[in-house]
Amino acid sequence: MRNILGKVAFFTAFTALMIFILSPIVWILLMSFKDYADVIAYPPKFLFTPTLDNYRDVLVGAGSDTAGEAAQFRQYLLNSVIVSGGAVLLSLIVGVPAAFALSRQRIRGSDHLAFTFLSFRFAPELAIIIPLYAFFQQVKLYDSYIGLILAHQLITIPLVVWIVRTFLADVPLEIEEAAQLDGCGSWRVLWLIVAPVIKPGIASAAILAFIFSWNNLLMGLVLSGVSTRPVTVGIMEAIGFDQIRWGWMAAAAMIAAVPGMIIAVYLQRYIVSGLKAGIVK
């Protein structure tokens, strides 16, 4: 008796949770496939004939007026890829060796350094962005990929350093020591021996860093201009006043959420292990 009650309770709670988590996504997904009449219909329609028009409007445009806008949106997507990809790449190049050095060398204050990295995650972004805004204008880095990639380090480097550091702690030192006795310098130890072992950790860090960089709004909102605007800012531009173009907005939102959704579905384990490593350990 108790068992059945318990099972029913679980099932109810579980379903409620799933509905809560999934319904906004499902609703907007549905909206992105509705034509204009269905979108503004009240009571809201759950059954309708789907159309790909919104996605077409967002990505390709539906005539000479919107074609330019669609080209702009495609550019926003490309910009996000360049900035986030570049930021992660730079963070890996800078962060992995740093994490290695921090965990292997008992430099006084290496823990302090690591904590400094972590503290960046807790700081309000504008504390750095506002000064950078003025600085970038002076050195002509405003609205540039390099500028944005550098600015995004504030987000990506702490993630990389912390997660990789944790994974490094689990690597037994004996392999490294053996290699060192064989005459390998630290760089080669890192590149040839350690890195392959912590590949999952690096992957986790890279994926997490990429997604948080992609999802970021403030950096692009302030430091990007017409040429480098990322897709999150692009969506903000489009919502404007009173959303008249619900369908367009829904499709654009879905597209912007694609990296996150792909990662959630296929690369899940990296996310979870990365978060656990970076925070819990």
Add this chain to the structure above:
Amino acid sequence: MLIARQVDSPRHSTSHRRQKRSFVFMLLPALLLIVGIMFFFLQGIARSFTNEKSYIRNPTFVGFDNYVALFSDSTFLVGLGATMLYVLLVLMLQIPLALSIALLLDKTSFMRRIGRNLIVLPLLIPPIVAGLMWKTMMQPSAGVLNFILSSIGLPGGSWLTDPATSLLSVVLIDTWAFTSFSTLIILAGLQSLPKSLREAATVDGAGWWQTFRHISLPLLMPYVVLVALFRVADSLKQFDLIWPVTRGGPLNSTRLLHVQGYEEAFRFSSPAMAMAIIFVLWIIIYLASFLLLRLWRRTVNAVD
């Protein structure tokens, strides 16, 4: 936590020196980055002590004037209150919720595994998208949320359009987007509990709740405090969920400090005042993190 390990080679051998040099080079770019970030941060703080605005040709040092002006400005004070209230609501809502969901999804089973996989989804969607999704659904007259509520007999709400309910509505969106983060941490904590606790439905004949409250929960405290640490900091500096959704909300009801800082800098072109607001926010976050970290250490020691 991580303890740096000692490398077993003689202190000043060439290979050791070479190694040390390599490590320095490995750290150098990261160190430069840290120095750079701190430089800009401190420069920003310095600016907050000037009267810099877009139309002031030669900004001058004004000491604490900006800060004094802030604390006599009603908009700032309302925003400060809203920020604190936001954090409080987030903690009160999300910690029990995360605990419950973690308990629900703990243990292995097919459904639970699916659940654990799916709850990550809101976390990975750009917050602005999450905000827009909910803004659309929360539309009072045409939105699907009120429609569903009314079809099951519950009253609809004004959600984001009424100053009285707007902050709570944003907290709801925040809960949707970020509770899975807290849940994952607590799940990790649950997994670290001794096997005996996890498997036994009861201990010594006491009910499950008793066991949980007196034994499991204290063991979980470090993780709960960790969750609180992250949620408090993130809530204090919330921007992405507010700016595209309410722009500071009907009548300043959601004008959190980070949002005010943005407006001050980019709508009113007063970078000095903006940095003053941001510095105040930073101090609040610093204090809160400091206290929570201390609490965390205490709970960790209590566990051991």
Add this chain to the structure above:
Amino acid sequence: MKTRHTLVAAIAAFALLGSACTTGGAVEQNLDNPGTDLRSEETYDPRAFEGESINILLIEHPFVDTLRPLIPGFEQETGITVNLEVLNEQQGFDKLQADLSAGSGNFDVFMTSPLQNWQYSAAGWVEPLDGYVGNDGITMPGYDFDDFAPGILNSGRWTLEPLTGLGEGPLWGLPINFESYNLTYRPSMFEAAGVEVPTTYEEVLVATELLAGSLSGNNYPVVTRFDKYWDLTYLTFGSMAGAYGVTLLDEDGEVGIASAAAVEATELFIDIIKAGSPDGSSAFTWYESLQGMTSGRFAMALNEADLFAPTYENVSESVIADDVGYAMIPEGPEGRSAGAWIWQMSMSSSSENKGAAWTFLQWLTSPDVLMETHLAGNMNPVRLSAWENEELSALVETWGAEPGQYRKVLAETAKIAEISVPPHPELTRALNRWAEAIQQSYFDGNVKENLESAAADIESILR
């Protein structure tokens, strides 16, 4: 630890030095008449800047629809490519400000008003135009600069001194239309309810209550904008406040928005809204006002822009085209007062195509082109010669409940229309704060406290 502290201290010192150098925002501007040396000694040639391209930011407004069809003609005549970006007001001004403050010169020409320009010109982001106007090498013969109504043109001048100097100094923008405020009403609804068109604000409240009784369903007596935005306190409610003798800064230069007369006017305004407007009207922008009136749902538009008339009279855009009348803005205890709003076009000081930008500006504000926009619905004319145009006069003659009603009201309103706010870079902020207090009072009824709190904040903004 100690090393770390020294390191932080070193960085801090460096940062302090650095802060002296990198202060952003203010642009060093050459104020000695730019534009005079472009193509000097040469005669005007529309194709002088052929091949260049300019970006123009426009604010969503009936004017834009009248401009669009004329652009291809301009491009053909001059060989300059024009890229228009049209955004709604809030977004547009946000984006414009972001662009101007970054100094990127993305927009060469932008739609603006004296109010916005006070902020932009003080920061050095706007190009003064006198040099361009006076340069015959780049300004068409027949431009007739003196044809602009002096009051309207000079509202674009400012000496950059806070709180004074409006109407003098460099010219920051050229006017393209001007707007004042009247009471637009539906004769049929008033007749059906047996109500006279009100002439004072007290009468407006009485009329509202009577109309509320006779209107039903989705129809309401009053529509007016009521957003928490400067246009409320500058223009629509601002006009009403003026009729009570209330202005942002009174004659002694003190903030006057919380005086007894101000409280009285605010309370009356809120009473009118509560008696006659639907819920949610507290978020009405001019757009909702316009849409509301053209949809036929409202009996009157209170203190709304008179330049909505072409839209009201246009059969394809409104259902009230043959049932709309115009009356003078109501009177208050201190007489009649009406605000003035002037849309202008300005040039960015960071533009890299100033010659081409000026070619566009002088083309747009030339008598012929402006007239074409007026005939297509861009009201009200800013050039004195405009009313001599027979087509325009005939068109306007038909507007209103009786022939010539619109023109008559406009002429009377023009006598009292004025900018009653002092020039200041942060004036929009002060006006926003005032509007916020009024909106808050709508929700919580504490008119006096809200206004006093706003007055205190405005005091620190403006000084």
